[in-house]
Amino acid sequence: MAADLYQLDGSETERLTRLVREARSRGWWHDYTDVVPAGSATFYGLEDGAARVSHHSVGLIPGLFQxxxxxxxxxxxxxxxxKDTMERRVALRMRRQLLLQRPNPPATTVLLDEAVLHRRIGGSVVMCDQLRHLLDLSQRSAVDLRVVPFSAxxxxxxxxxFTVFEFNAVGVTPVVFTEHLSRNTFIDEPDEVAVYRSSIVDGGVAALDAVGSRALITERIEALH
Incomplete structure (x- = not known):
């Protein structure tokens, strides 16, 4: 059960269940439940139904941008x-990204620690293609992608x-998702959520602007050649 996986008490489980039901749930992710941890539908439901997604990454490119x-x-x-499980997990990740192609995609903010650009996942060729993909995505009107440089x-x-999901539906409050090695956590207590939302704002102040971020990503591509 999701409550067992995420170690939620009864009230938290009820709130998250309501959030997922009230989100614009399409349920497509249920086709992949055999290759992801039990309870993952909570995360996919929130992501699929969010009006705004804000993500801060310290080690890897977020799944929506991979x-x-x-x-x-x-x-x-x-x-x-x-190999079969691997390919289905990759297919799931690619399917998630279709939400960025909707007529009215969620407003998506991604703050990347510069370290993310230096971790050479898959080798130079794969990493170069990934960084070029970031440049392409950063040109979309619904995407605000910026890098926090080491110099910050x-x-x-x-x-x-962490990721913050926000919704347009009346009565549906924001939810924060944090990922750990042994378990994942959803937070929807207003005071705690406010801390994460404020951190996104603070991180944005430390980050380069869109032009500077693209320049730094381009610099990394050139360094990988």
């Missing part, structure tokens, strides 16, 4: 994963990766 080759390299690094030093929320 190329198939980059995603495949990540999945292949997990021991004990069969310490900043909030340095070292903490």
């Amino acid at each position: 190329t198939a080759a980059y995603a495949r390299s990540l999945v292949a690094s997990v021991s004990g994963v069969s 030093g310490a900043y909030s929320p340095a070292g903490v990766g």
